[in-house]
Amino acid sequence: MTYVVSIDEVARHAGVSTATVSRTLSGRGPVSDSTRARVEAAAKTLGYVVSASASSLASGRTRNIGVLVPFLDRWFFSTVLSGIAAALMRRGYDITLYSLTADRTERETVFETFLRRQRVDGVIAISIELGESETDRLLELGLPVIAIGGPNARLTTLTVDDVEVARLATQHLLALGHREIAHIGASHEFDVDFHIPTRRRQGFEIALADAGIPAVPARYEPADFTIEGGFRAAKQLLGRPGGLPSAIFAASDEMAIGAILAARELGYRVPEDVSVMGIDGHELGEFFRLTTVDQFPRRQGERATDAILAELEPAGPDAPHVEPARLPYELTVRGSTARHRP
Structure with missing residues (x-):
């Protein structure tokens, strides 16, 4: 006993x-x-x-936070999720995951059944674009809701300016003297939830336009935000006739790592023959010496947790003060980019 x-x-x-x-x-x-x-x-x-x-x-509390996430097997989402889970555990809270796919029936089940069971004290949505009816369902619960990754005028949101992030990455390559810059983005089926790939392509093209350089369609290749997808896209870009791009800007670190591997397989040196740039702050970036714009995904999860617990718990002298805001990002220069040598 x-x-x-x-x-x-x-x-x-x-x-x-x-x-x-x-x-x-x-x-x-x-x-x-x-x-x-x-x-x-x-x-x-x-x-x-x-x-x-x-x-x-x-x-009257469950000390449990529900988290809506579109993918559990993608590095970015799992890293944000790890930040949320660690911060909740430190504060004595449990976590319940709801995988919110594009399937309409499954999404309705989450909003109409699972969340209405009142087994959570609040909800965090990670990079999910919620429709008007879904937002209505959340607000009807009367619980705090924090959204990460995109604007929603009816919810407290923590957002990253993906246009400016991509603009900063492209400006870094331009400052190194690169003019023939290729871009690996996303195909249509992966351009969902706030259209992050499209916004990053816009930032890329804005930076080129500011420098007086036209965006060339032949220097764009879609992929699926994975290392394998970036590898295949880079082989297409580097194998086309008409001259080698001096730099590749990939819309994610995983695709940028794939581009580095493709360049090496084709016999090109990085960065001597081609510079490679990414976005995210992937944990493998240091190993591949990848230059990137770090958006601190784990810290995003921690900040979202601080924001939702600030609404649930009375503020004490040591409680973090969190306001809806743009999330930080930072250029991290490593060895995958270098000055262009014609």
């Missing part, structure tokens, strides 16, 4: 009231730092674990 430690035993061990133990371990209500340390030490010594069901009944 397993013995379960009670909250009263923790209170006696710490020399405080049960109400103080409850406030300390639930994170709700004022408690001094010394008392908090004493209670946490007592709970750890005795092996006390807060009962999720009892906590929910007492507070």
